[in-house]
Amino acid sequence: MWREPVTIALAALRSHKLRSFLTLFGIIISVFTLIGVMSIIEGLNAYIAEKVANFGTNVFYVTRYPIITNAKDWLEAQRRNPKMTVEDMEYLQERMTLAEYVGAQDWREKDVRAGKESIDDVGIRGTTPTMVHISTEKVAAGRYIAESDYERRAMVAFVGTEVTERLFPTVDPLGKTIYIDGLPFEIVGVAERVGSVLGQTQDNFVFIPLTTLNKIWGEGPAFDTGPWIGIKCSSPDVMAQAMDEARTLMRARRRQKYDDKDAFGLIASESLTNLWDQIFGGIAAVAVGVVSVFLVVGGIVIMNIMLASVTERTREIGIRKSLGARRRDILLQFLVEASVLSTVGGLVGVLAALGATALVVATTPVPMRTPLGAVILSLAVSTAVGLFFGIYPAQKAARLDPVIALRAE
């Protein structure tokens, strides 16, 4: 009872390859999109989780801008929020009671050279000594930027492994001199390897004292954000209170009125997660929309093909009825056929999506991971679409009058 309609559907698919492909295009595209989007979301989830882990525990940042997702807020914030300064950091350091450490970091991109080797556009991060407790880079050899370096505006550097491996592949980099923008800095420490995220190495950095950075390159153009102020709390329990304290202090310092918006940003790993949830929601909504439209289109095409098939095979239906097929036998036959068609479409879509995902992962840094659930869901959905859109043609077939059907052609 099952085998026959399945065989008929598969034989029909095989004998009209191009037509079948076109028929199933809607389903194929929907499943492709569904799996693609779910793979991207899954991959990004992993990426975000890693990013959040890199943020440092019990750490938040006070910055010029909060996380902004639209242009209007951006323009307003640009007018309202002054650039952050080292004085802001000192102000918070003096007054905050709930902060264990307060630090700041600002950055430029400069070329770094040693001997004949040079690296373009390395992240040069001017930092306070306290940042060693706040950000996640750890010392592997030598030392971090020290208090005395900071006060003396010393020409010293704490560097990432990407820098040492490229500039000093064979010798111990400690004590060696690198030239940043042509100016000599002594390497006093090397960081532990961080690894790469999204195919981008995270070890291509040079830390120098923030005071040195400001002395050499000034405070940067007005549109710059200025330094990020990092604040670390002793425990997660006081995070919320500490953020409130920082907000109150900064509002006082900015002389803000009760109902003014904050003229600065407060960013915790939570805000990253929230941002991600927003993006995620956006992607998911668009994907659901696109996939639904394609599925409906795909379903309608299948319905049309099945209607044509019913017309084409009216006589066959009459013959079957004359031999004792009941309505439900005919109904089942065409329903099975429609769902076999759409399931094959789903399978093709799954294979195409798996192929594309593998290709993307191999050739680009975009993180993608196909969850098994996505594959199962897609196949279930495509079978369901075939069943649903097969109902009308199948009913039409089942209701045919045997005498009229036998006379067809």
Place this chain on the structure above:
Amino acid sequence: MALLIKTENLWKTYDMGEAVAVQALRGVNLEIPRNEYAAIMGPSGSGKSTLMNLIGCLDTPTDGRYWLNEQLVSEMDDDQLAFIRNKEIGFVFQTFNLLPRATALHNVELPLIYNGTPAAERRERAAEALAAVDMADRVNHRPNELSGGERQRVAIARALVNRPSLLLADEPTGNLDSQTSAEIMNFLERLHNQGNTILLVTHEHDIAAHAHRIIKIRDGQIESDERTR
């Protein structure tokens, strides 16, 4: 002898909407006992096929009653009629009506599929039925690989595979040359001798001459009904 078929005042009217309704059958009373071999004759449009469709449970009368094997089939619903067609009736059509993409064996298996016969038994019985019409060596051929006479023999095998009470043949030789026709008629003769009840529709006198009773209809009514053997 028990009656296999009994009809009482059968009417079939086709409602033609705006136009005048067509009265294809106008009060047909017919009694056919078991193991009869009867031919229904009449000019084109006289209602032969309409009567066959009613007797074959493919259609229901507008008025009147019909008993098959003492069951009142004129009152049955679609699914019950399908069951009766499957169990009691074997059709042989002028145009063979085989499934073009299926093998001879599969075509003969179809009635068994619809009464839930297990696959192995199905195949065995279909092969036997094909052997009975001398088609044992053609089981895996498709209709377009068979001659007209061979196709009709496959159709006869299919009609008989479920051991029906009644074999209905509507112009079974209409698409065949005279030699093949004679061959098919010999098969029907043989089946009758084995105890089958056969109802044959034809407008050819030499074909009708094989039957033992000739029922002539005209304008939807029985004109004459005589035993010839």
